[in-house]
Amino acid sequence: MLERIDCQAARELMDRRDPFSGEEGGRLKAHLESCPACAAEARMEERLRSIIVPAELPSPSPGFELSLKARLGIGLEPRTDPIARWGWAAAILTLAVLVLPYVTRITEAALRVVSDLITGLAEVFGRAGSNAEPIIGQLSQLSSPENVMMLNLVLGAIVLLGGIVAVGIAERR
Amino acid sequence: MGTFNETEFLRDYRKNPDRAFRQLMDGFRDRVHLFCLRAAPNRDDAEDLAQEVFIRVWKGLGRFRGDSSLATWIYRIAWNVCASYLEKKGRSPELTTYMEEGEEDTEPRLVASSVDAGMKQFEDRQFLEYLFESLPEAHKLVLTLYYMQELTYEEIAAVTDWPMGTVKANLHRAKAKLRTAAMEELEPAD
Incomplete structure (x- = not known):
């Protein structure tokens, strides 16, 4: 059996957003069944709510969103989605892998030319009895396999970094 | 507004603005518009106000720290935009000087x-x-x-x-x- 409430308590309950919920809502319902004055107020409360919150909210005009998007600059520049971004990364990596052997050969060839040049110079300076012979001797080792490998690693890292930076720039745009 | 997901929206705002904009419109467009209609019964004015609200919301999202819910934050902006509009029209929405405890009831004037x-x-x-x-x-x-x-x-x-x-x-x-x-x-x- 629900505890009875008076008109004052009923009106306070009617002020709640959801007046008929819970146990108190049950008490309110019971009160309204026996009190025509409060029942009339409850009906009015319901009608007022429907005025304040129409069942169907009025939408702005059809051009509202388009105009707003234009003012915000949304959708004017295509942005890369995650799939496109990974596509870019994969393309750059593939390119790097394909290009790297050629870069390696070019590097090796370049180092050999420099090394031969230095060796040639060493012979000339050696004949002249120059003191620069030890330094030239070191420089002539430039095309050693260790140096070539190191240089290739550095070049590979530069290509990869360049690729990452390029993806970053593409995404920002 | 039941389907509006605040976390998802804030993530999309940075990564997928198109989708975030769609979420914002689905969640708040009609509500903010109705709110603005309360301040400006003229439909054109209400739409202008609603646009102003959403522009401020969008541009300010980077500074949203989550101290309140996103809805509260959006309505705070809407309130300020409507208040400025009403002030320009010579109708301030400030009510703090009346309806205080024990004060003579003179408002609303509607009887x-x-x-x-x-x-x-x-x-x-x-x-x-x-x-x-x-x-x-x-x-x-x-x-x-x-x-x-x-x-x-x-x-x-x-x-x-x-x-x-x-x-x-x-x-x-x-x-x-x-x-x-x-x-x-x-x-x-x-």
């Missing part, structure tokens, strides 16, 4: 006797709309926040910058006045 006799020919619904529209803008806005946006008293206090007691008093008395005026006209006691 049954002020209702023009000609209004009786209106259909009930039109009459109720008329009553609601006759309320001071601040009351309309606060009632809208309470019923439509389903904000709590605390959230409405955060939106309006009013003390909680003022929010409660405003809501209660605006409703009571509205109800009394409507009862006297539409359901007179025998």
